[in-house]
Amino acid sequence: MTKRALVLGGGGVAGIAWETGVLAGLADGGVDLRAAGRIIGTSAGATVAAQITSGLSWAELYRRQADPALQNKELPSGVPIEELMASLEGLFQREQDLPRLRKEMGRLALAADTVAEPVRREVIAGRLPRHEWPDADLAVVAVDTATGEHRVFDRDSGVDLVDAVAASCAVPGVWPPVTIGAARYTDGGVRSATNADLAAGADRVLILAPMEDPQLGGVVASLGGESRVTVVAPDEASLAAMGPDPLDPAVRTPAAEAGRAQGRALTERFLAFWG
Numbered sequence: 001m002t003k004r005a006l007v008l009g010g011g012g013v014a015g016i017a018w019e020t021g022v023l024a025g026l027a028d029g030g031v032d033l034r035a036a037g038r039i040i041g042t043s044a045g046a047t048v049a050a051q052i053t054s055g056l057s058w059a060e061l062y063r064r065q066a067d068p069a070l071q072n073k074e075l076p077s078g079v080p081i082e083e084l085m086a087s088l089e090g091l092f093q094r095e096q097d098l099p100r101l102r103k104e105m106g107r108l109a110l111a112a113d114t115v116a117e118p119v120r121r122e123v124i125a126g127r128l129p130r131h132e133w134p135d136a137d138l139a140v141v142a143v144d145t146a147t148g149e150h151r152v153f154d155r156d157s158g159v160d161l162v163d164a165v166a167a168s169c170a171v172p173g174v175w176p177p178v179t180i181g182a183a184r185y186t187d188g189g190v191r192s193a194t195n196a197d198l199a200a201g202a203d204r205v206l207i208l209a210p211m212e213d214p215q216l217g218g219v220v221a222s223l224g225g226e227s228r229v230t231v232v233a234p235d236e237a238s239l240a241a242m243g244p245d246p247l248d249p250a251v252r253t254p255a256a257e258a259g260r261a262q263g264r265a266l267t268e269r270f271l272a273f274w275g
Contacts, residue, residue: 004274006036007201008045010187011170011210012246013074015044016127017065017255018238019208024062024256025263031270032058038137038202042188042195044246046140046168047127050161053134064129065256072126074249075115077174081245084173102148102190103161109172109186110145117176124166133161141188141195142167145177145179150191150199174247192216196223205229206274211246231275235262242254252256 008019023033034052041049051061062069077084091104114120125131133155140153142164153164159180167178167185177184188195193213199205205227209216212233220229234242241258243251 003202004036004204005038005040005199005206006033006049007194007196007199007205007207008039008041008048009196009207009209010043010045010189011193011212011242013042013249014242014246014251014255015172015210016047017252018210018234018242018259019045019048020051020061020065021256021259021261022208022232022263023048024058025260025265026267026270027058028260028264029267029271031091031267031274033206033274034136036206037140038199040139040141040195040198041165041168042141042193043169043171044163045194045208046188047124049138049140050128050134050165053136053138054129056129056134056136062101062256062260063259066253066260071249071252073123075120075123076249077247079174080245081247087173089115097192099148100171102143103146105172105190106145106148106177106186109170109177111185112173112176114174114176117178120170120175121162121178122171125162128162128165131162139198140164140168140180141191141198142170142185143188143190145184145186148190150188150195151185171247192219194219196229199223199227202227204274206270207231209233210242228273230270232262232266234259238262 006092168188169188177186196219238258
C-alpha cells in the first residue's frame with residue numbers, strides 16, 4: 001500500500017501558481033509533500049507535479065511563479081472566460097451521461113480553432129525545469145478525445161513527459177488536443193478536476209483543489225473507508241488573488257503569494273496529518 005498520496009487538481013495558470021504557493025508555504029513549516037509515495041496531477045496539477053519532482057528547491061519553484069522576471073512565457077487563451085464557461089455549461093446541461101459527455105468534450109476540443117500543437121507544446125516545455133520523467137511515482141491524467149476514456153501516463157508509459165503534461169493541460173475549446181501515437185488527448189479535467197479516485201489504496205491522501213469539483217465529495221467518501229483524506233481549496237484571500245479567469249497569466253504573482261500564506265497557515269494541521 002502506498003502510504004501517502006498527493007493529488008494536484010486542475011485550475012489553469014492561476015491554479016499552478018496557487019498550488020505551488022501552498023506547497024512552498026507548507027514546506028516553510030517543515031511539511032515537504034514531495035515525500036508522497038504517489039503524486040497524481042491533472043491539468044494545472046500535472047504541471048505542478050512535474051515541476052516539484054524536477055529537483056528544484058521549494059524556494060526556486062516558488063520564485064518561478066511569484067517573480068515576474070522568472071515566470072515562463074504563457075499564451076493568452078484568446079477565449080473570454082464567460083464564453084468558455086457558457087459553452088461548457090451548455091454541454092453539461094444537454095448531456096447527463098458521463099461517458100457520452102466526455103466524448104462530446106472531445107469533439108469540442110477537436111473542432112476548436114486554436115494555436116498549433118507545436119506552439120502550445122513549446123509553452124508547456126518552458127514550464128518544466130526538466131523534460132525527463134523523475135524517479136518519483138508521478139501519474140499524469142489525460143482523456144482520449146475519440147473514446148472519452150482516461151489514460152494515466154507515467155515513466156513506464158513510453159510517452160515523453162512534455163507531451164503527457166501538454167495533453168493533461170489541453171483545455172477543450174482553448175488549447176489543441178495533443179497527438180500521442182494514433183490518439184489525440186485532451187485535458188484530464190474532462191474526466192475529473194482532480195481524479196482523486198486514482199489515489200485509492202493510500203492510507204493518507206492530500207488533495208489540492210484549485211477549482212470546484214462536483215464529483216469530489218463522493219470520491220472523498222469512497223476513499224474514506226481505507227484512507228485519511230484532506231482537501232485543501234483556496235481560502236477567501238486566495239480566491240480573490242486568483243481572480244475570475246484561471247487562464248489569465250497576470251494573476252500568477254498574487255495567486256502564488258496568497259497560496260504561500262495559506263500553506264503557512266496550514267502547517268501545524270498538516271504536521272500531524274502528513275507526518
